[in-house]
Amino acid sequence: MTGLRYVYAVCRPFTAPLQRQLTGVAGAPPRQLVHHGLIAVFSEVPAEDFAEEPLRAHLEDLDWLTATARAHQGVVDALTVVTTPLPLRLGTVFHDDSGVRTMIEARERVFLRTLGRLEGRVEWGVKVYAEDSPDPGTPAEGEKSAHPASGRDYLRRRSTRARAHETRWQQAEEYAGRLHAALCAHAEDSRLHNPQNAALSGASGRNVLNAAYLVPRSRSEEFVELVDRTKDESGDDVPGMRVELTGPWAAYSFVEEERT
Structure with missing residues (x-):
């Protein structure tokens, strides 16, 4: 090989095949380098794009960064189907196989400890949004706007709107807290x-919960059902809540603290 090594993740040896025709960053297929009982999954990439200087420049290019991030995520997602990968940061590049081996040796204890903790587990993401609601006292569609009769009336309306907004966000945060507590009990x-x-993000509404949950793969279906059931039960008295569930992912949120 003459190209650089772009490393996606480190994992234990696995026997199940990755999906056919899988390609990664720069359109290159993922390969495996075995060292000290661990596997680094990588692609060979051209130095003209991934050496230190050109890579730094590319990271300022939003289109290039988006395409690279999608390819990176595609390989990690494929690995998550067959094993427990420890994803590395976007743009983790080494000059050659020796550099990859050195990285594994330097972080071997951390990798093994983290894999022992995360083996057979995946990450699920849950976000809760509170949709905006009309101000109280706002005329219904088709009605003429009512002007305040006096300065006192204007201040009264303004105070009513402020109290309604405060109550609205307090209810939303309490709802998110109840949902989070219920999910934590099963993660x-x-x-x-x-x-x-x-x-x-481009998402509508105010984001009142952005959480990740570590769940055994064998209990993922149960967890998804719990999200659906709990969000309905908890949200009956709080209209306008939207819950988004994503996953299963590699446990990104739970390996960050292990990185150096």
Whole structure:
């Protein structure tokens, strides 16, 4: 090989085949490098795009970054079907096989400890959004807008709207808290992430819960059913809640603390 090594993940040896015609970053098929009882899954990529300087420049190119991230995720997703991968950061590149082996040796204890904790487990993501609701006292569609009769009336309306919004968000956060507590009781671990920025995500509504749950693969169907059941039971008295479930993923949220 003459190209650089783009590494997607580290895992234990596995026997199940990856999906046929699977390609990764730069359209290259994933390969395996075995060292010290671990496997690094990588693709050979061209130096003109993935050496330090061109890679740094490419990371500023949103279209290139998006395509590369999708290819990276596609390989990790394929690995998640057949084994428990420990995903590496996007753009983890080494000059040659020796560099990959050195990385494995340097982090071998961490890899083995993390694999022992995550073996047979996957990550599910749950997001809760509170949809915006009309201000109280807003005229119904087709009605003429009513102007306040006085300054006192204007202040009263403004105070009513403020109290209604505060109550609305408090109810939304309580709903999200109930759902999170119910899911935590059926997961081995969980992580609360920062709420998503609506301007960046494009999702409507206010993100009041952005959480990840570590679940044994064998109990994933049960967990999905629990999400569906709990969100309906908990949301009866809080209209306008939207729950999004994603996964199963490699346990990204639960290996971050192991990275150095």
